[in-house]
Amino acid sequence: MIRENYDMAKKAYEKWGIDVENVLETLKKVPISIHCWQGDDISGFEVNQRELSGGIDVTGNYPGKATNPDELRMDLDKALSLIPGKHRVNLHAIYAETNGINVDRNEIEPKHFENWVNWAKERGLGLDFNPTLFSHEKAEDGLTLSHPDEEIRQFWIEHCIASRKIGEYFGKELESPCLTNIWIPDGYKDMPSDRLTPRKRLKDSLDQIFAADVDESLNIDAVESKLFGIGSEAFVVGSHEFYLGYALKNNKLCLLDTGHFHPTETVSNKISSMLLFSDQLALHVSRPVRWDSDHVVTLDDELREIALEIVRNDALDKVLIGLDFFDASINRVAAWTIGTRNMIKAMLYALLTPNEYMKQLQEDGNYTERLALIEEFKTYPFGAIWDYYCEMMKVPVKEAWLNEIKTYEETVLSKR
Numbered sequence: 001m002i003r004e005n006y007d008m009a010k011k012a013y014e015k016w017g018i019d020v021e022n023v024l025e026t027l028k029k030v031p032i033s034i035h036c037w038q039g040d041d042i043s044g045f046e047v048n049q050r051e052l053s054g055g056i057d058v059t060g061n062y063p064g065k066a067t068n069p070d071e072l073r074m075d076l077d078k079a080l081s082l083i084p085g086k087h088r089v090n091l092h093a094i095y096a097e098t099n100g101i102n103v104d105r106n107e108i109e110p111k112h113f114e115n116w117v118n119w120a121k122e123r124g125l126g127l128d129f130n131p132t133l134f135s136h137e138k139a140e141d142g143l144t145l146s147h148p149d150e151e152i153r154q155f156w157i158e159h160c161i162a163s164r165k166i167g168e169y170f171g172k173e174l175e176s177p178c179l180t181n182i183w184i185p186d187g188y189k190d191m192p193s194d195r196l197t198p199r200k201r202l203k204d205s206l207d208q209i210f211a212a213d214v215d216e217s218l219n220i221d222a223v224e225s226k227l228f229g230i231g232s233e234a235f236v237v238g239s240h241e242f243y244l245g246y247a248l249k250n251n252k253l254c255l256l257d258t259g260h261f262h263p264t265e266t267v268s269n270k271i272s273s274m275l276l277f278s279d280q281l282a283l284h285v286s287r288p289v290r291w292d293s294d295h296v297v298t299l300d301d302e303l304r305e306i307a308l309e310i311v312r313n314d315a316l317d318k319v320l321i322g323l324d325f326f327d328a329s330i331n332r333v334a335a336w337t338i339g340t341r342n343m344i345k346a347m348l349y350a351l352l353t354p355n356e357y358m359k360q361l362q363e364d365g366n367y368t369e370r371l372a373l374i375e376e377f378k379t380y381p382f383g384a385i386w387d388y389y390c391e392m393m394k395v396p397v398k399e400a401w402l403n404e405i406k407t408y409e410e411t412v413l414s415k416r
């Protein structure tokens with residue numbers, strides 16, 4: 001039935017001039033950067049493990065969380081076997097492997113990520129990276145790169161430079177540039193009496209970090225903004241405007257997290273504007289339920305709109321798609337599978353839309369047909385193409401992946 005359904009669906013799209021085979025070939029080449037931290041609730045594997053801090057939180061206590069790097073990689077392998085296509089894995093500095101030696105964040109080196117690189121190499125995966133500027137005693141008061149204490153600020157500058165060098169190493173070893181993204185929690189719970197001074201310090205810290213000699217063909221730098229966090233409700237130093245200005249002036253990438261804006265403000269609406277002034281941008285696709293709650297990504301309106309904007313604007317190689325959610329109330333391998341499959345589904349949906357025709361309708365002022373087609377395409381047989389794609393890519397079709405998760409839970413996760 002999968003083939004028959006596909007043939008019928010293909011005809012429906014071909015009537016609109018959509019070359020479905022071509023679409024599937026394009027989709028195969030869209031990498032999604034899958035965040036490792038869904039697998040262990042952002043605990044990491046440092047010798048001196050700290051409580052999660054930085055105004056982010058993971059809730060739930062589903063059994064089976066990965067407790068060491070081998071378990072995390074095994075879980076990622078399971079998820080990757082259920083997700084069609086070749087993707088990337090996104091690491092944080094706290095996932096360093098230091099052989100039981102306590103290595104502080106400013107001293108991490110490429111050698112601490114050798115196992116990750118070998119694992120990625122064997123599987124043909126790319127790796128992305130993030131310095132970890134939270135869950136550490138030097139970030140206890142919620143300030144890092146904007147800290148008034150020079151010693152603390154310098155510590156975090158060193159950590160970010162070390163992280164860029166690890167990114168460069170990933171890029172070189174895996175022959176695919178690594179996106180190294182800086183996110184800091186810095187902000188104030190209550191009204192600041194001075195917004196400028198912390199921002200001046202953050203700007204200076206970034207200048208020092210990016211002055212370090214790192215090959216930009218191997219490592220791409222990004223900066224991630226935020227509106228608020230737990231404990232930084234009134235003021236965040238690294239706001240959207242701050243980083244937009246910084247990135248444009250210094251030729252860095254802005255990273256937009258879909259949970260980091262006002263609840264009715266959408267990232268989909270920012271992509272076209274930003275790409276007019278910047279060659280590339282990066283995303284953390286998440287699902288903010290009333291706040292930056294980092295729920296597992298679902299195939300909702302905003303996800304489809306983000307995908308449509310990427311496709312309509314011919315920006316498949318300009319928007320670097322990463323995921324950022326962490327839910328410990330459900331099976332973590334299922335969380336990765338659901339969220340990543342949804343991101344890919346959204347891209348497929350966008351590629352199966354007659355975007356050029358619909359653009360012309362708007363130019364012609366034909367808003368009736370524009371709305372009619374937007375709505376009609378929602379019930380086009382997109383699922384039949386998706387099922388065929390999964391079969392073609394040798395991953396489970398429809399919800400069949402759930403059986404594999406159940407078996408994995410019984411045989412592996414429940415034994416931890």
Ligand SMILES: C[C@H](O)[C@H](O)[C@@H](O)C(=O)CO
Pocket residue numbers: 037042056130183224226257284292324
């Ligand atoms: C763990 C991540 O780096 C973190 O979620 C960051 O990207 C973020 O979005 C903080 O709100």
Ligand SMILES: [Mn+2]
Pocket residue numbers: 183224257284324
């Ligand atoms: Mn994020």
